[in-house]
Each structure stands twice: as C-alpha cells, then as structure tokens.
Amino acid sequence: MKIAVCISQVPDTATRIKIGADHKSIDPSGVTFIINPYDEFAIEEALKIKEKIGGDSLVYVISVGDDSVKETLRKALAMGADEAILLKASNQKDSFGIAKALSEEIKNLGCELVFTGKQSVDFDSGITGQLIAEMLDYNCVSVVVEFKLDGNKIIAEREIEGGREIVETELPAVITAQKGLNEPRYASLKGIMAAKKKIILEKPAIDFNGFTEILNLHLPPSKQPGRILGTDKSAVPELVRLLREEAKVI
Amino acid sequence: MAEKILAVLEQREGSLKKVSFEAASVAVNIANQLGLSAEALVVGSEINNLSELSKFGISKLTHLRHEQLNNYSPTAYSDVIASYANENGAKVLIFPNTAMGVDLAPRVAVKLNSGIMMDCMKLEVKDNDIVATRPVYAGKALIDLKLKSEIKIFTIRPNVFKPQTVNSTSVDIEVRTVENPNLKTRVTAFKKSEGKLDVAEADIIVSGGRGMKGPENFHLIEELAEVLGAAVGASRAVVDAGWRQHREQVGQTGKTVSPSLYIACGISGAIQHLAGMSSSKYIVAINKDKDAPIFNVADYGIAGDVFEILPALTDEIKKLKS
Numbered sequence A: 001m002k003i004a005v006c007i008s009q010v011p012d013t014a015t016r017i018k019i020g021a022d023h024k025s026i027d028p029s030g031v032t033f034i035i036n037p038y039d040e041f042a043i044e045e046a047l048k049i050k051e052k053i054g055g056d057s058l059v060y061v062i063s064v065g066d067d068s069v070k071e072t073l074r075k076a077l078a079m080g081a082d083e084a085i086l087l088k089a090s091n092q093k094d095s096f097g098i099a100k101a102l103s104e105e106i107k108n109l110g111c112e113l114v115f116t117g118k119q120s121v122d123f124d125s126g127i128t129g130q131l132i133a134e135m136l137d138y139n140c141v142s143v144v145v146e147f148k149l150d151g152n153k154i155i156a157e158r159e160i161e162g163g164r165e166i167v168e169t170e171l172p173a174v175i176t177a178q179k180g181l182n183e184p185r186y187a188s189l190k191g192i193m194a195a196k197k198k199i200i201l202e203k204p205a206i207d208f209n210g211f212t213e214i215l216n217l218h219l220p221p222s223k224q225p226g227r228i229l230g231t232d233k234s235a236v237p238e239l240v241r242l243l244r245e246e247a248k249v250i
Numbered sequence B: 001m002a003e004k005i006l007a008v009l010e011q012r013e014g015s016l017k018k019v020s021f022e023a024a025s026v027a028v029n030i031a032n033q034l035g036l037s038a039e040a041l042v043v044g045s046e047i048n049n050l051s052e053l054s055k056f057g058i059s060k061l062t063h064l065r066h067e068q069l070n071n072y073s074p075t076a077y078s079d080v081i082a083s084y085a086n087e088n089g090a091k092v093l094i095f096p097n098t099a100m101g102v103d104l105a106p107r108v109a110v111k112l113n114s115g116i117m118m119d120c121m122k123l124e125v126k127d128n129d130i131v132a133t134r135p136v137y138a139g140k141a142l143i144d145l146k147l148k149s150e151i152k153i154f155t156i157r158p159n160v161f162k163p164q165t166v167n168s169t170s171v172d173i174e175v176r177t178v179e180n181p182n183l184k185t186r187v188t189a190f191k192k193s194e195g196k197l198d199v200a201e202a203d204i205i206v207s208g209g210r211g212m213k214g215p216e217n218f219h220l221i222e223e224l225a226e227v228l229g230a231a232v233g234a235s236r237a238v239v240d241a242g243w244r245q246h247r248e249q250v251g252q253t254g255k256t257v258s259p260s261l262y263i264a265c266g267i268s269g270a271i272q273h274l275a276g277m278s279s280s281k282y283i284v285a286i287n288k289d290k291d292a293p294i295f296n297v298a299d300y301g302i303a304g305d306v307f308e309i310l311p312a313l314t315d316e317i318k319k320l321k322s
Helices: A037-053 A067-079 A095-109 A128-136 A189-197 A233-245 B018-034 B050-056 B074-087 B099-112 B219-228 B236-240 B271-277 B306-321
Strands: A002-006 A009-011 A033-035 A058-065 A083-088 A113-117 A139-150 A153-160 A163-170 A173-177 A200-204 A212-218 A227-230 B004-008 B037-044 B060-065 B090-096 B115-120 B122-126 B129-136 B141-147 B152-156 B172-177 B186-192 B204-208 B231-234 B261-265 B282-286 B300-302
Touching: A002 A037, A002 A095, A002 A128, A009 A067, A033 A037, A033 A067, A037 A058, A037 A067, A037 A113, A037 A139, A037 A173, A058 A067, A058 A095, A067 A083, A067 A189, A067 A200, A083 A095, A095 A128, A095 B115, A113 A128, A128 A139, A128 A173, A128 B099, A139 A163, A139 B074, A139 B099, A153 A173, A153 B099, A227 A233, A233 B282, A233 B300, A233 B306, B004 B018, B004 B074, B004 B099, B018 B037, B018 B050, B018 B090, B018 B122, B018 B152, B037 B074, B050 B060, B060 B074, B074 B090, B074 B099, B090 B099, B099 B115, B099 B152, B115 B129, B115 B141, B129 B152, B204 B219, B219 B231, B219 B261, B219 B306, B231 B236, B282 B306
Parallel strands: A002 A058, A002 A113, A058 A083, A083 A200, A113 A173, A139 A173, A227 B300, B004 B037, B004 B090, B037 B060, B060 B172, B090 B152, B115 B152, B204 B231, B204 B261, B261 B282, B282 B300
Antiparallel strands: A009 A033, A139 A153, A153 A163, A163 B186, A212 B141, B122 B129, B129 B141
C-alpha cells in the first residue's frame, strides 16, 4: 500500500513572533523552524502501519513550500519515510490552496491512506486533512488518538469536547493525528545517514493560492501588568472581592 | 430567492449547544448589516430546545432530520448541509469552531468551492464585505483577512461572541426528513471522559503547572474548579510529565482558550502557554516567584505559596456561594 504523510514546517513554539515589514507575514529573522509537532505523530503512525502490513508498502512525505522545507523533509526521511516530495511554491497559499496542491500529488502517487497533523502550529486552522479528503472523495477522521486498520476497515477514536468519539469508516482515508496517538521515534544514526543520500523530488505546486486575502498581521493588544494583591492567604478575600465586584466574573 | 446567511447549529444528544446561539446571533448581526436574511440549519434526530432560537432573532430554522443522524457523521452531515446551502442561495455560512465544526466546515467548503476561515474572534462588515480577525501562532499574533470566493464560510470561536437577544416571539421551524444519509464515515459511540467540563468550552478555567509539585496535589485545583463550576487545565510541562492528560493542556500544542476567567496556579508562564490563554478576559496568577512572566499578563496576582492560597480561595468562594 502507498501511504502519504503531509507535513509542514513551523516556527519553534518558543518563538517570539515579530511582524514583517509587509504587515502580512512574520519577520523570519532569528526564527528557528521545526517540523510541525503534530506531523511527527502522523509520520510515526504511517511507519507503524507500513511495518505492520509489510510487503511493498511505501511511505511518501510531501510538503508545500520553498527550499527551506527540505530540511524538515529530510528529518522525516531520517525517521524512516521512503520518499520525499517538495511541491515548490513561492506564493503564500491558504489551507485551501495547500490542500489542492497536496491532493493533486496524492492522486498522482495513488496513495490510499494519508496522514497529517491535526493542525499546523502557525496558522492553526486545523482543516488541511479534511480539505484533502473532500477534494479526493476520501473518508476522513480528524484529531485521532487511536487508530486501527483491519483490511480496508478503519476504527478510530477522535478527541472532542468532553470525551472521545469512536468513528468507523474505510479506506481510502485521511487521518489527522493528535498528540497521544503514539510516541514518535527518534531518527537513528543509520536513518540519518540514509536520509542524506535520498533524493528529494521537487515539482512545482499547482498554481492556485486559495481564497484568502490577507489584510493585516498584527500583535494582540498588549496587556497592562495587573496588581499583585499580596504574598499569602491574607490576600484571598480581596482577590474574591475584585473578581466579584470589579471583574464581575464570579 | 433572497440571498442568505446560514448559521449551522450544533446539537449534542438532542440539545443545541450554547455556541449554536452565538452562531445564530452572529448570523443575524451580519445579515442586518449586509441586508441579507439570516436563517439557521441543524442536522439531527430529536432536538428539544429549538424554540429558544427566537430570542436571537432567527425567524426561520430548518431541521434536517433522520434518526441515524443523532450522532455526527462527517459524510452525511456535509452532504445535506452543502445541498441545502446550494438550493437555498446561502452566501455566507457560520459554523461553531468546535470539534464538530472544525471537522465539518472544511468538507462543506470543498463541496461549495468556498473560501473558509477558522476560529474567528471578530467578524466586521466593511465596504459591504466581511473582514475576519483570527489568532495565528496560537494567539501570539492576530490576522485580519477577507475571503475572495463567492460563498464564504467562517467558524467562530466559542465564548467570544456574546449572543444578543431581541424581542422576537417565534421561530418558524421546518422539519425535512433526510433520505438515505451517506453514512460512509460515522460515529458509532461516545466515550465520556472523567472531567466534567472541557477547557475549550468552559467559561472559567483553573489551571495547574509544575508549581503543583506532583499529580497528587491536583485535587487542590479540582476542588477550586468544582466550587467555581470551572474546567481543569494544565501546562505543557505537567502533561509531558504525565501528571495530567493532553486534553487538558492549554497552550500552543494544546488548546487556545478565551474564558471569562483563567486562574493559573503554579504556572510560570512559558511563551507557548501565554499564547494559549492570554486572550482570557480576566487572568489570576498564583505563583511563588514574583518575577514569573505569568504576572505580566495577569490582572490580579498573589505572589505566594499555592498550597496555602488554593484551599483558602476555595473556602472563600464556598462561603460566597452558600
């Protein structure tokens, strides 16, 4: 079986965001880029499925972006993915545009099972997987914390408010990974060496950027530091009074 | 046929969720400004509180009904919502940004070839178009944008848009029976988690961090949450340490929340945590270290020992409530 994993590259979560001069994107200077944390769970699950079903299964990792994304693709190869594809795009695409590019490539490759992170921790939309599924007319389960594949049949658990839904469906399908699905492996030295020799296939992404027009990227209004009411429990009655009378939240 | 704004409501176990009223109110508000009509749509089986919608100015509600659609099915729900939107000239669709909304709205967007913007915190009408503002990088920045497609979909963050009530008396409810729902993907069961309230939906959150010193001390957090009717949250450090479950995690790799009140206990305030909670309306910080970054975003702070302050706070609120 051919399995695709769609990954993205994001600023490290410890990054302090600075607004770029165009007021439409961030200033990338000094920013460390990492693999989107949720995509690591997606890669791990794909590798586990490949190991389980064996045969001539292949895991493809695909990303949309510029040359800088190669480093992240290489990390996925080092974890054990078989082939990497970079869909090159210089223009900024919205989720719709990215999903369109990825779904075209998944169709070309003929992958029946697709994994991706439940969201990219940059734009945080959390919809790329569902968009891909709908574009390909595949089934989809999002925010998955348990995944079982038995022949064609899928039983997955997805996280929702206050609990988990058990979802049943079948291949072909897109699964979006939530933290808790598995423990992503570390790349072995052998894996890292092998990944250096692998070729990252580069192709132009389809020329469709989506429907979004960015007007302005800005920082949230900065908050005035509040009042320290005390250093022990004698401050508690005053805190409760303020929450009740000033903030009116309790 | 008049062009419409459609609020797609969410029901669980036969009741409309609170965020459904928020979506309805947003639809009415935008429709009034754009000179469109606002209607609501809900998919499900028996639903008990539909008449409450009249309070929010919705005059017409369509209930797409089938007994097998009480539980969510991405394939069936997206099919029937997209067909309804197409047949009825919906130009704008508003969904709640809930687990269901995030799964469902993008599928409807592809079927309608419409642009989609998730997790909006503000929707304004400017020059006869809708400008959406949403958080990016878990709230470290905000972005204003427009959609260029003919049909537009927005999802709204729960708890942010306060429903506005109007003096209206009735809502015209039309029930349509769904024929042969497409159940290719379907929810077959729901496993309720132990915690009572989810951080993503709660109006008050009491969160604990490494300063709680161990999982055995979280009963102090739970007791305060209990008296406040609040959800329990956690920092990444304590989730990574296995003290609490990931579903409670607030921050960039957990949930981004905007409750009315957020009480941070023993949380120093790493940047990825602050990103996830600093849009809360009021923030209280309890932490021994008076220089902890959490105090920079807190409205009220006590720079003291959580083990002394938490029980006192729980008692004080108990007194207030009795």
